[in-house]
Amino acid sequence: MERQIAKARASGKLSGLTGEGKPLPERPIETSEAAALSAGMRIMAEAGVVPEEFTLKKQLDETRKAYTDCTSEAERKALMARIADLELRYEIAREARKKFIS
DSSP: OHHHHHHHHHTTTTSSOTTTTSOOOOOOOOOHHHHHHHHHHHHHHHTTOOOHHHHHHHHHHHHHHHHHHOOOHHHHHHHHHHHHHHHHHHHHHHHHHHHHHO
16 A cells, blocks of 8 residues: 555655645544445535435425425325325435445
8 A cells, every 4th residue: 555655646646636735624533334424425525416315305305394385285285295205215215325334
């Protein structure tokens, strides 16, 4: 590993990187599972990727708000069905992430 780092440094691959010369950000000490999740989420965020779990959570929150603001009984039924579908899909995405990490 040290040899690979020295080779990369000699060829200039380790210069001009984002955050070079700056201290690492403060992060709380985490369990190995939380650290793996945190690293994965950070990598996806830097790549501009939003996990399906987050998208579903946002849709679920928006649909719940629409349900509370709704006055039509037919529309309330449709929104309740949508909430049930989103909750199921959200929980499936969460379980898939947990299973993948452990």
